[in-house]
Amino acid sequence: MKKIMGLLLTVVLVMGLFVGCGSKNKETEPTGGKDNNQVSDEGKDSTEDVSTDKPKVGVTIxxxxxxxxxxxxxAMTSAAEGNAELIMNDSQNNQSVQNDQVDVMISKGVDSLVINLVDPGAAPTIADKAKAAGIPVIFINKEYPDGTDKIDYDKSWYVGTQSKESGDIQGKLVAEAWKEHPEWDRNGDGKMQYVMIMGEPGHPDAEARTKYSVEYIKSEGIEVDELEKQTGMWDATKGKELMTTWLGKEGDKIEMVLCNNDGMALGVVEALKADGYFSDDKFMPVVGVDAIPEALDLIQGDIMLGTVLNDPLNQGRVSIEMAINAALDKDVLEGLDFQLDETKAVRIPYQPITKDNLGIAKEAYGME
Known part of the structure; x- marks a missing residue:
């Protein structure tokens, strides 16, 4: 009996020790967890001080x-380095996704927004969200068709280009080159037979480049025949597919290829190469817009005729610097060598690019 009582006493002591150790661990872990997940008033104030110096900027592309x-x-990332925290989102070419991303960023407490719209017509909806939260918003590259000044929010601005200008410049570049190269008129009928690959339907840049490039060519006394015109949705693969189809249908009737952007032009060049162009003196003039480095290489190699510089570095930089200024309640243009036009827009100028002035575009892209 004594042995049994002694054994029971030992078990009780051991269990007591185990429970005591367990209580100690249980007490330490939750306390530590609470401390890690809660911020004291002092800590919260310190965090707010840091965010005032480096505002949080929400971006959707x-x-x-x-x-x-x-x-x-x-360019946005470079401009924000050391000056702001960026929250960057890919809207996947879906306006509903973009709307949800804006809601999430607002809930996360961003100090300003930079929005590259999927649908330019959605600008008022995004502005209403920003206005309700008291957050300034900078639209970039895709402009609300009625003008940013028509949006009912005083803390909304636009950074981009004047769409018509890119069409005019592309048309001028084509007209001058056509007059210098009478051999491009293959059938000798005195007309330019061309195909046009457009950007996204309804996009202000696509609409303007499609219209004004051809209007400028005709204003120079050049007669034109439009053989084909389709949207390539700014995409190189679609540009290649369209050009391959047209080569099979139109063959060497095509004398000029006009593209709303360089991305699609790259696809066009691939299709032309597969059809034997750019070798054995078989040439097709191709023009784009943007002056991206890949296109500059093709111009350097006498493959693309030319392009139009659509300055991404200044668009990205200016939009972020404006967003930072607005977040800090400063003049939105403080420290910037730009002006707002009557539509509350900062206009980044276009420039024509050929082999003769590639250095301008290379400098704009930081290649020189």
Whole structure:
């Protein structure tokens, strides 16, 4: 009996020790967890001081795999370095996705927004979200068709280009080259037979480049015949597919290829190469817009005729610097050598690019 009582006493002591150790661990872990997940008033104030110096800027890009917007996005990242925290989103070319991303960023407490719209017509909806939260918003590259000044929010601005200008410049570049190369008129009928690959339907840049490039060519006294015109959605693969189809249908009737952007022009060049162009003196003039480095290489190699510089570095930089200024309640243009026009827009100028002035575009892309 004594042995049994002694054994029971030992078990009780051991269990007591185990429970005591367990209680100690249980007490330490939750306390530590609470301390890690809660911020004291002092700590919270310190965090707010840091965020005042480096505001949080929420960014959405209509789709990451767009050639031009990739360079613009990189410029944004460089401009924000040491000056702001960026929250970057790929809207995957879906306006509903973009709307949800804006809601999430607002809930995370961003101090300003930079929006590359999927649908330019959605600008008022995004502005209403920003206005309700008291957050300034900078639209970039895709402009609300009625003008940013028509949006009912005083803390909304636009950074981009004047769409018509890119069409005019592309048309001028083509007209001058056509007059210098009468051999491009293959059938000798005195007319330019061309095909046009357009950007996204309804996009202000696509609409303007399609219209004004041809209007400028005709204003120079050049007669034209439009053989084909389709949207390539800014995409190189679609540009290649369209050009391959047209070569099979139109053959050497095509005398000029006009592209709303360089991305699609790259695809066109691939299709032309597969058809034997750019070797044995078989040439097809191709023009684009944006002056991305890949296109500059093709111009250097006498493959593309030319392009139009659509400056991504300044668009990206200016949009972020404006967003930082607005977040800190400063003049939105403080420290910037730009002005707002009557539509509350900062206009980044276009420039024609050929082999004769590649250095301008290379400098704009930080290649020199």
């Amino acid at each position: 209509y789709k990451f795999d767009d050639n031009f917007m990739t360079y613009t996005r990189n």
